[in-house]
Amino acid sequence: AQRVTQPEKLLSVFKGAPVELKCNYSYSGSPELFWYVQYSRQRLQLLLRHISRESIKGFTADLNKGETSFHLKKPFAQEEDSAMYYCALSSSGGSYIPTFGRGTSLIVHP
Amino acid sequence: NAGVTQTPKFQVLKTGQSMTLQCAQDMNHNSMYWYRQDPGMGLRLIYYSASEGTTDKGEVPNGYNVSRLNKREFSLRLESAAPSQTSVYFCASSLQGGQPQHFGDGTRLSIL
Numbered sequence: 001a002q003r004v005t006q007p008e009k010l011l012s013v014f015k016g017a018p019v020e021l022k023c024n025y026s027y028s029g030s031p032e033l034f035w036y037v038q039y040s041r042q043r044l045q046l047l048l049r050h051i052s053r054e055s056i057k058g059f060t061a062d063l064n065k066g067e068t069s070f071h072l073k074k075p076f077a078q079e080e081d082s083a084m085y086y087c088a089l090s091s092s093g094g095s096y097i098p099t100f101g102r103g104t105s106l107i108v109h110p
Numbered sequence: 111n112a113g114v115t116q117t118p119k120f121q122v123l124k125t126g127q128s129m130t131l132q133c134a135q136d137m138n139h140n141s142m143y144w145y146r147q148d149p150g151m152g153l154r155l156i157y158y159s160a161s162e163g164t165t166d167k168g169e170v171p172n173g174y175n176v177s178r179l180n181k182r183e184f185s186l187r188l189e190s191a192a193p194s195q196t197s198v199y200f201c202a203s204s205l206q207g208g209q210p211q212h213f214g215d216g217t218r219l220s221i222l
Binding site for chain 2: 046102
């Protein structure tokens with residue numbers, strides 16, 4: 001069975017500090033990993049996906065198949081990064097059920 | 111361009127009542143999804159529709175039914191509401207399967 005684990009419910013940092021939101025997954029096939037973000041009073045939105053190898057709003061995430069992880073990182077946190085972040089897993093083909101982690105609330109203090 | 115539109119935004123029901131949550135997308139997406147969001151549980155998939163004319167169960171389908179009325183619309187029905195179904199419900203869509211790309215604003219549903 002596929003599973004996404006976000007071990008931290010809450011992560012609190014100061015502005016300018018590095019941020020790492022952890023995500024671990026278990027899946028027997030070839031996974032596709034995603035990060036979503038939900039800012040206060042806004043819709044949930046797709047932040048980035050591992051296949052794109054992109055940097056969005058200063059965030060990056062690298063898929064580590066050996067450690068089955070897809071941690072989200074940003075070198076210098078900003079107050080506007082405060083939001084709920086969800087890691088999600090899908091498969092690269094065939095039938096699947098997209099799976100979300102339970103989310104990590106990031107608070108960036110001034 | 112509205113994206114994904116959900117109605118209603120809020121609703122209070124009594125146990126045993128029925129209700130249909132409506133969702134429509136205007137992006138010509140093939141796949142649509144219904145999720146529920148509960149504190150500490152993240153988003154759990156209720157049902158999804160990979161393409162027009164098909165629907166499949168997700169992680170928590172019990173107590174729900176869905177209809178993919180056409181390519182634009184995907185409704186979620188609670189036939190006999192229960193307090194355990196109190197939640198925030200999100201509809202989402204994607205161009206072609208995989209993870210959802212766009213979400214609606216959500217429907218906050220309370221069942222007394």
